[in-house]
Amino acid sequence: MNFDLSSEAQMLQDSLRRFLSDSYDADSRARAIEAGYSPDIWAGLADLGVIGALFTEDQGGFGGTGFDIALIFEELGRAGAVDPLLDTGVLASGILADLDDPAGLLDEVIAGSVQLAFAHGEPGGRYGGRVQTVATQVGDDWHLAGRKAVVVNAPLADHLVVSARNGDEISLYLAEKGLAGIRPYPVTGGGMAAEVTLENVPATYLGPAGDVIARAEARATLALCAEALGLMEHIRTLTIDYLKTRKQFGRPIGSFQVLQHRMADVLIEIEQARSAVVNLAGNLDGPDRDRHVSATKNLVGEVARLVVEESIQMHGGIGMTTEYELGHFAKRLTMVDHRFGDALYHLERFIALSAA
Secondary structure, eight states: OOOOOOHHHHHHHHHHHHHHHHHOOHHHHHHHHHHSSOHHHHHHHHHHTTTGGGSOGGGTSSOOSHHHHHHHHHHHHHHTOOOTHIIIIIIIHHHHHHSOOTTOHHHHHHHTSOOEEEEOOOTTOSTTOOOOOEEEEETTEEEEEEEEEEEETTTTOSEEEEEEEETTEEEEEEEEGGGSEEEEEEOTTSOEEEEEEEEEEEEEEEEEOTTHHHHHHHHHHHHHHHHHHHHHHHHHHHHHHHHHHOEETTEEGGGSHHHHHHHHHHHHHHHHHHHHHHHHHHTTTSTTHHHHHHHHHHHHHHHHHHHHHHHHHHHGGGGGOSSSHHHHHHHHHHHGGGSSOOHHHHHHHHHHHHHO
16 A cells, blocks of 8 residues: 655645744744634635645535545644644534535635534533533524533634534534633643533524534544644654753763663654554545544554653653643643543443444
8 A cells, every 4th residue: 555645745744844833933832822723823724725625625625535634633733733723624614514504614614714613522421422402493493502511612613513402313503602601711732612501592403413423523533643643753853852962971861772762662652653543544434434433542542641751751850841842742642632532431432343
């Protein structure tokens, strides 16, 4: 199998890497973390066509494959970007693309003029497995009542895609963010989230959930795992550079065999994670999608923990400081395991799916 990038993909990767390298430094990243994202960088991503590469031609884009998603998010991870591309361009938009887009929002998302958030998880639920928000139809109108927890990007979004119970069926709805109660807070590693209260909020019916949420979360999980891969690659580079420059007993600490062995273990595990991400990208639309999702998320979660622990230990005290670049990358990589199911959850899910 040929894993070389096509000429178009190579051009996109090179352009995106240059743009992010020019856009993100310590100061710009700190400002983006404080604000939740950078409007200038977001506009630049849209102008570069990065958002459009997440959508198929039928949806108004020019990509949309698993490999397009993986390529883009690995570069975002490599730069430590905090822009809400996953929640707007993959998760919520994926639901709109699969069901209905009554307001024509996909074109505005691709243009960078609209942001979205997916309100699915609820207090007391685990990884979106519990939906108690109720949708009530009054004539031709729908109204939502309930609470949603840890809605990532809700403070910045213009619209919310909301899961709600319509009788015994779970369906999906589109609501304006401004009509809901929003209690915002920052997310560790960058970005914003909120607790959302829906009190008779008017909404537009999109369609039954069916397998739509699972498909959207599968694509989002691939994006998250690819971002984790980029974060790992940058952490690896930072750690190797540090081992070459930090001296102890008159020698670079990278010359000590025990640290070389530990670094070799990290490199091997990162390559294992890369293979898993490539495998998921190739099976994203296959019949065994969910099993590949769980296998990849479990492996990436385990490798992410190893990379964070080893890199901080090999850096020593400086690895824990806010001022040093590793701190941001380590926190963001740690948070990967807390979205869409942690490593243990996906191990159990993989075993159940394999036994079925």
